[in-house]
Amino acid sequence: xxxxxxxxxxxxxxxxxxQIVDQLRRLIAAGQLAVxxxxxxxxxxxGFHAINPMTVSRAYGLAESEGLLERQRGKGxxxxxxxxxxxxxxERMQLLEPHLKETARQAQELELPADTVLxxxxxxxxx
Amino acid sequence: xxxxxxxxxxxxxxxxxxQIVDQLRRLIAAGQLAVxxxxxxxxxxxGFHAINPMTVSRAYGLAESEGLLERQRGKGxxxxxxxxxxxxxxERMQLLEPHLKETARQAQELELPADTVLxxxxxxxxx
DNA sequence: CCAAGTGTATTGTTGTATTGATACACATGG
DNA sequence: CCATGTGTATCAATACAACAATACACTTGG
Numbered sequence: 001x002x003x004x005x006x007x008x009x010x011x012x013x014x015x016x017x018x019q020i021v022d023q024l025r026r027l028i029a030a031g032q033l034a035v036x037x038x039x040x041x042x043x044x045x046x047g048f049h050a051i052n053p054m055t056v057s058r059a060y061g062l063a064e065s066e067g068l069l070e071r072q073r074g075k076g077x078x079x080x081x082x083x084x085x086x087x088x089x090x091e092r093m094q095l096l097e098p099h100l101k102e103t104a105r106q107a108q109e110l111e112l113p114a115d116t117v118l119x120x121x122x123x124x125x126x127x
Numbered sequence: 128x129x130x131x132x133x134x135x136x137x138x139x140x141x142x143x144x145x146q147i148v149d150q151l152r153r154l155i156a157a158g159q160l161a162v163x164x165x166x167x168x169x170x171x172x173x174g175f176h177a178i179n180p181m182t183v184s185r186a187y188g189l190a191e192s193e194g195l196l197e198r199q200r201g202k203g204x205x206x207x208x209x210x211x212x213x214x215x216x217x218e219r220m221q222l223l224e225p226h227l228k229e230t231a232r233q234a235q236e237l238e239l240p241a242d243t244v245l246x247x248x249x250x251x252x253x254x
Numbered sequence: 255c256c257a258a259g260t261g262t263a264t265t266g267t268t269g270t271a272t273t274g275a276t277a278c279a280c281a282t283g284g
Numbered sequence: 285c286c287a288t289g290t291g292t293a294t295c296a297a298t299a300c301a302a303c304a305a306t307a308c309a310c311t312t313g314g
Contacts (some may be wrong), residue, residue: 015267015271015272015273016272016273017272017273027280027283051273052272052274052275053274054273054274054275055272055274058272058273071280073279073280073281074280074282075280075281076283096262
C-alpha cells in the first residue's frame, strides 16, 4: 500500500495524528480502504511525509482502539472487519454532520445568503 | 454591549482566545458589530463564560493588532473604522472559503453524493 | 476629586499536547 | 537462523493554553 493515500499538512494547527485518524475514519467508512487491506507502514508514511514514525504509530494505535484497524503482529495494520467497513450513505453523512453544523454557524455569522454558500460548495464538490 | 454576543465552548479543543478572534472577524465583517460599537468588557465576558479575564484580553489584543478593534484607553474596545467594517459579500465569502474547501475534501473522502451534502447544508442554513 | 470602570503587563503555576530519539519484542521470508 | 520488516513502549524536550493574583495607567461620572 502506497504511503501517498494519506494527505498530511505538517504545518497545520490540527495535530498530525488527528489528521491521520480522521482521514482513516472517512476512507474506511467509504470503502476506499477495503476491509483486510494493508496500510502503509509507519516508517513509509513517516518517510514520505517527513514526520516522526511515532506520530504515525500513535495515530494507528488510536485507530485500532477505535476499531478501525487491526494489528497483525510483525506484519502491520489492516483495515478491521468490524462493524465499520463500508457504511451506508446515512452513516457516512453523520461523520460530516459536525463539520456542516460549523459551516452553517460561520455562514450565519457572516450573514451570507444561503444561495451563495450552496453554489460555491457545489462548485467545489464538482471535481 | 452584552457579553452574550460571543459564543464560547471552553471545553473545545479549539483555543478559547482563537474562538473569540475568529468570531469577531466574522461578526465585524458582516456588520453585526457596527463600526464604533463598544465591545463587552473583558471582565464581563470572562464572568459570563466563566473563563479567565486575561484570556479575553489576549483575544482583544490580537484582534486589535489585526485591525479589527481599536483601544480607547480607560473606556474599552470598539470596532475599528479601518478597512474592515462591513465588507462586501464577496469579501465575506473569502472568510468562509477555507472551511468550504475542507468540507469538500471530507465529502469526497466519504464518497458522499454532492446532492446529499448540499441538501443537508441547505437545511442547516435555513434557520 | 475620587470611586468605579476600562484594558494590560507581570509573574508564576498547572495541565496538557505534540513531537522526537532510542531501544525493544515480534513475525516473516529467504 | 537471521536479516529485515512490523508496531510500540519509554523517556525527554518543548511548546502551548489557561488560570491566578496582582499592580498599574487611564477615563468617566457623580
